[in-house]
Amino acid sequence: MTSEPQADAYHPDPRIETIAExxxxxxxxxxxxxxxxxxRNDRWAAPVGLDTLGDAEWITHFxxxxxxxGNLPQPLALRxxxxxxxxxxxxxxxxxxxxxxxxxxxxxxxxxGRLLDLGTKGSGQTPWSRAGDGRLTLKGAVxxxxxxxxxxxxxxxxxxxxxxxxxxxxxxxxxxxxxxxSAVMVRLSHGHIRIGTFxxxxxxxxxxxxxxxxxxxxxxxxGAMPPxxxxxRDEPAVILLHQVVERMxxxxxxxxxxxxxxxxxxxxxxxxxxxxxxxxPWRWLPNWDxxxxxxxxxxxGLYAFGRQPEAVLWNCSQLAxxxxxxxxxxxxxxxxDRFGPxxxxxMCRRFVWRLGVQSRGIEADTALIQASEKAMVESGEAPEQFxxxxxxxxxxxxxxxxxxxxxxxxxxxxxxxxxxxxxxxGVLIDEVERIWAAIDTDDDWSELDAKVAAIRELGRQLGxxxxxxGQAVAxx
Numbered sequence: 259m260t261s262e263p264q265a266d267a268y269h270p271d272p273r274i275e276t277i278a279e280x281x282x283x284x285x286x287x288x289x290x291x292x293x294x295x296x297x298r299n300d301r302w303a304a305p306v307g308l309d310t311l312g313d314a315e316w317i318t319h320f321x322x323x324x325x326x327x328g329n330l331p332q333p334l335a336l337r338x339x340x341x342x343x344x345x346x347x348x349x350x351x352x353x354x355x356x357x358x359x360x361x362x363x364x365x366x367x368x369x370x371g372r373l374l375d376l377g378t379k380g381s382g383q384t385p386w387s388r389a390g391d392g393r394l395t396l397k398g399a400v401x402x403x404x405x406x407x408x409x410x411x412x413x414x415x416x417x418x419x420x421x422x423x424x425x426x427x428x429x430x431x432x433x434x435x436x437x438x439x440s441a442v443m444v445r446l447s448h449g450h451i452r453i454g455t456f457x458x459x460x461x462x463x464x465x466x467x468x469x470x471x472x473x474x475x476x477x478x479x480x481g482a483m484p485p486x487x488x489x490x491r492d493e494p495a496v497i498l499l500h501q502v503v504e505r506m507x508x509x510x511x512x513x514x515x516x517x518x519x520x521x522x523x524x525x526x527x528x529x530x531x532x533x534x535x536x537x538x539p540w541r542w543l544p545n546w547d548x549x550x551x552x553x554x555x556x557x558x559g560l561y562a563f564g565r566q567p568e569a570v571l572w573n574c575s576q577l578a579x580x581x582x583x584x585x586x587x588x589x590x591x592x593x594x595d596r597f598g599p600x601x602x603x604x605m606c607r608r609f610v611w612r613l614g615v616q617s618r619g620i621e622a623d624t625a626l627i628q629a630s631e632k633a634m635v636e637s638g639e640a641p642e643q644f645x646x647x648x649x650x651x652x653x654x655x656x657x658x659x660x661x662x663x664x665x666x667x668x669x670x671x672x673x674x675x676x677x678x679x680x681x682x683x684g685v686l687i688d689e690v691e692r693i694w695a696a697i698d699t700d701d702d703w704s705e706l707d708a709k710v711a712a713i714r715e716l717g718r719q720l721g722x723x724x725x726x727x728g729q730a731v732a733x734x
Contacts, residue, residue, distance in 0.1 A: 266364035268307030270328035282334040287323040288382025292426025302418045305363040321423040329359040335384035340454030340526030351386025355379045373478045380442045396439035405537040407713045412516040413723025417447040417535035448533045453577045454526035460580035480730035490589030495581040499593040504728035505532020510570040511604035517543040517641030521552030523569040546634035614650040614670030633659040646682040683712035
């Protein structure tokens with residue numbers, strides 16, 4: 259069964275203050291007409307010692323954003339640039355969010371645990387809002403709850419939706435019926451340093467700050483050293499790129515095995531911690547289709563499901579381009595060259611975990627993946643249903659996939675009543691819209707609560723996922 263986050267005391271540690279002068283801008287949160295608590299994630303509040311807050315205190319900190327004890331005295335809107343659909347944009351930054359607090363959790367293997375951030379979405383305008391109102395729709399917050407809960411259950415290293423507070427404003431949006439309800443959301447993340455953060459420093463020729471940011475990342479988001487034969491393996495910039503490549507290869511594989519389409523894989527949406535975050539037009543596959551896109555505005559299919567690994571590698575190459583001011587090109591290219599083998603190894607590791615079978619080595623596992631993809635295409639099954647049907651090697655069938663599957667030993671049990679259902683919980687778009695309609699029309703949150711409970715049971719049944727790659731400590 260999946261391991262639960264471990265409770266701990268509150269340990270504030272606002273490390274960002276050491277680089278705050280040039281990485282962000284102090285801002286004030288919006289003042290909202292109403293604060294109605296809709297979601298508090300006590301499962302993840304416990305590891306950072308905030309589960310003991312009463313609802314009134316919760317709203318004080320995560321709706322009005324009064325500082326947490328010993329933490330940032332004022333929120334910080336981070337600065338960054340980025341490629342958006344491969345077009346460079348220097349006018350980015352936290353336009354409707356900010357970094358609110360940093361603290362340590364109870365993760366094993368590192369003194370004091372991991373450094374974690376509480377960041378916001380929909381908390382008001384900042385110097386980087388451009389023409390935006392700095393707000394978030396309640397529907398967007400509900401969608402993020404569903405995305406993060408499902409991804410966590412499926413073993414993806416993801417941010418956690420920590421809090422959602424409805425704020426009583428009517429918002430106008432061009433891509434959904436308006437006016438629509440507003441909310442402010444808080445997410446718990448393993449950092450908010452993006453590839454676009456490095457791109458900004460490169461574009462502005464802030465080389466000293468770039469070196470300081472590399473040191474900050476290596477200290478606060480530690481990972482393994484590069485391979486023994488890697489050129490330049492003792493240089494900080496090279497070490498960081500190796501760690502990011504390893505993390506990103508694993509992240510891309512985890513999305514693919516989950517059947518998940520992020521939708522907007524711009525460089526400003528890529529966290530150097532390797533953590534999946536920022537869920538806008540996401541989708542789960544209704545069937546196995548590499549061409550499936552999540553964003554209605556992705557007309558070229560740049561971020562289609564099957565192109566996600568390519569997009570992530572391209573983003574890593576933009577980080578490498580920025581780091582050239584600190585390191586020679588050849589060691590950085592050597593780090594990028596590891597992406598393909600690391601991705602394939604991660605695909606195999608995560609695929610057999612989700613099928614509930616023991617690995618037979620990368621060659622056999624790769625053949626199993628290929629046969630699985632073919633079988634899903636031929637059957638038209640959604641990935642959720644396919645993995646559910648064949649968990650622990652059951653229902654092998656007589657096709658090529660079935661023949662290969664029979665050669666694998668189960669690594670999981672399927673004797674619980676959960677596995678005797680007709681289907682697992684899923685969050686295809688029709689289900690998302692149904693859950694939202696109950697909230698929007700009748701203020702009925704029971705459908706969302708039931709779905710989250712079912713998703714968490716799925717995670718419990720799947721058991722501990724493969725550890726995220728490129729991290730120095732075991733993480734939940």
